[in-house]
Amino acid sequence: MGEQKETIIRVRNLSKSFGGVKALNQVSFDLFEGEILGIIGPNGSGKTTLVNTITGFVKPESGEIFFRNIRLTGLPHYKIADLGVTRTFQVVRPFFSLRSFKNLIVPLWSSRARRFASSRGGDRDAVAIDLLEEVGFERDAYVPYKSASSLPLGYLKRLELARCLALRPEVIICDEVFSGLSMSEIASMVPLIERLRTRGVTLIMVEHRLRELFSVADKVIVMNFGEKLAEGVPEQVMQDEKVRRAYLGEEIKV
């Protein structure tokens, strides 16, 4: 068996500053196909900026990002999504005026989604309901038909994921999908993430919930003040002296 893993995302020396604040400072990493990469770090350490630069919502000052062999830097955000590198938003951005399943008509209308032949014979509504079921909406209940403005946060986070899935993505970058959810909601999200991995989707997860993240992530990057502090498997990273200091502060010697 050729278990050769290919690099799917390559980030090289990425820098971005807002005014005097260095949100990203020479960040580099590689991500292999089918892996789940966790990105953690204290507030303001540049995690969301990293997501924004990879997905084209923010232009980096220097550095390069590659998706397979395609240079993402300089491409507009919708082109990057069109290539299959999709994202969720930390502050959910559904179409509040539409019903839940109609929310997915928008990504299903995109040229990327249309390139994939559908089993439903062009009935986007049916595909949308299928997708919602996949992320955990109850198919036979009223929820998929409810207006997005009346959905609780747990469903909205799932809707964000469904919007990515509608594009048949190769990479999904999740910006804090667990934040703001109750423990039981998080517990039901974890199997969903696992299922995405078995389907071959590569995931980057920006998270604050370390326990849940570590249970799924293959690799973790720790950020602090825009720099990559450490990189490695979860257990190893948390043993790192610098990481402990960033998270817990200096140890007081008595």
Next chain:
Amino acid sequence: MAEQERRKERLDRGIKARTEGLYAISSWREVSYLLAPRAGLIIILLLLPLIVPGLYWQRVLALAGVYALLAISFDFLAERVGLVCIGGAFMIGVGGYISGALNYYLKLPVFLTIPIGTLGGALLCTLLWLPCLPLRGIYFAVVTFMFPFLTTSLILAGNLFEGTEGLSPIMGFPNTWIAVYLMIVLILLFIFGLRRLCGEDIGVVFAGVKDNDLAVFASGINVTRVKIYALYIASLIGCFAGAFVAHFSGFVGVSLFAVDFSIMPIAACIMGGPGTMVGPALGAFILAPLSELLRGFGQLRVVLYCLVLVGFILFKPEGLLSWAARKYHQIEHWVKV
């Protein structure tokens, strides 16, 4: 206090099995319940030219139709796509000048100039506004509002298309009946077409652009491209109205870029019920004849527009049509608590 002891109770009338605008129809009574107000409005509109006294009011009706088309176009862009375009006068002007010039210089017949003016004018409007399309909200509104003034100055300064004189005569319609009914049929076609369009998948994408354009970008769709489609469709309506005005009045001049064409549709839209397509047309058919009735007051008519606008925004922001629809669907009465 007696007032505190009673409250208004609202009971749904008509169809029992319904939710958020979806109906389960089970009898002819229910079908006619839904059909009656819609068919009623259409029949009234079709009968209006027969009812009104004389040629003068038929002409008023046709001009009200022009405003109605502009109001529908404004409503579609603002409420369904989220593009506030106050450039109705520009659409009228471009459509009017293209079809008028074709008739004046090339002597093309009306049934050719109007389609060319409509399609070509919409193309021109879309191309000229293309650079401003990435702008959002008030910025797009301001830029579109400026275009008629810009074009007027260009025409006057460059003495283009006979400058202040304008192009005259332009071939008119065979008679007023044809003009009025052409207008009415097209209003109905545009309303049905747009409502249908908004229910299709592309209409959902339009709603997405209005709601949250970043999420549309994140869905791999170029929002500017979607806005171009919407703008072209809206400009088609506006430019048709322009071509119609040119042939209807037999004259093409800078008065086609008058600010009235930009402002009055907004008033009609707010009065009739924003987002309903039918409402704005209704508003235009009330406002335009009303303003004719008050012609004697001269510029004081503008005060009337303003009062209508302020009054509706403050007291009935839902608009006439939505208000009437609510009254039709619900029985309200006072109950003792």
